[in-house]
Amino acid sequence: MLDSVKETNPDIRRSPRFELIAGNVCLDFINTLDDRPSTQPKELLKDYYDLARFGEDAGILTSAQVDYFFENVHLRSDEAEDAVRRARNLREALYAIFSAVINRETAPQLAMDRLNANVHDAARHSRLVQHGERCEWRFDDMASSFYAVLWPIARAAANLLASHQLPFVRACSSPTCQWFFLDTSKNHHRRWCSMKQCGNRAKVRKFYAKQKTA
Ligand SMILES: [Zn+2]
Structure with missing residues (x-):
């Protein structure tokens, strides 16, 4: 009960739910399927609440926008469920593409498509707005479309894939993490x-392995 009060009160800053360590929102998004190498990966985007919270933690959605979506999930449940489905599909496409990049392989066409x-969808909602001395990209309908949280993620992925930083995308060296x-x-x-x-x-493992051989 207390929790739900906290979730809908915009004055109280929610504590982050997602561990954002990737340095790029599209890679953090890929990590929302946890324990990928195990036989039972953990789904962190179980419903729209999770997806919106990811958006908030990642700085894509404001707390007020998240509150709006939370209040409307039940009224527009079909749209919310479809957005979660699309989010997971986008995430798995990104996983396939960036895995291929890391392994220096060709990305699967289906994933690229x-x-x-998603990039097209983001572009349809994009608009250039003058901001100070320059212009910047903004998204329309960020506050009303359940799909809005996906647009900055798709845009970030496209930008990263086309950037010079691409060779520095890595997977964690721990075989159980990645x-x-x-x-x-x-x-x-x-x-x-x-x-x-x-x-x-890994340091602890190395320490014990050393002790064993000594
Ligand atoms: Zn790791």
Whole structure:
């Protein structure tokens, strides 16, 4: 009960639910299917509430926009469910594409088609707005369309795929993790999604392996 009050009160800042470590929203989005290498991956986007919360944590949606969607999920449940379905489809297409990039393989055409469909959708809702001395891209209907959260993700993926940073997309070196991230470290030697999580675990494993052989 307390929780639901907190979720709908825009004055109270919700604490983040998602671990955003990737340095790019489209890679963080891929990581919302957790434990991919295991036989039972964990779905972090179970419903529209999760999807909207991801949008809020990632800075795509404002708290007020999330509140609006939360209040309307029941009234427009078909649209909300379809948005979640589309989100997962986009995510798996992105996973296939960036996996291919990391492995220096050709991305599956079906995944590229799916991303392109989402990029088109984002473009249809895009508009150039003057902001100070320059212009910037804004999205229409961010506050009313259940699909809006997907547009900045598709745009970010397209920009990353077409950028010079693409060779620095990596998967975490832990075989049980494999979260994606953009390695922006100075020497481009980042191996772990986070030092706190997988980096430390690997250090501990190495320590015990050393002790064993000693
Ligand atoms: Zn990891």
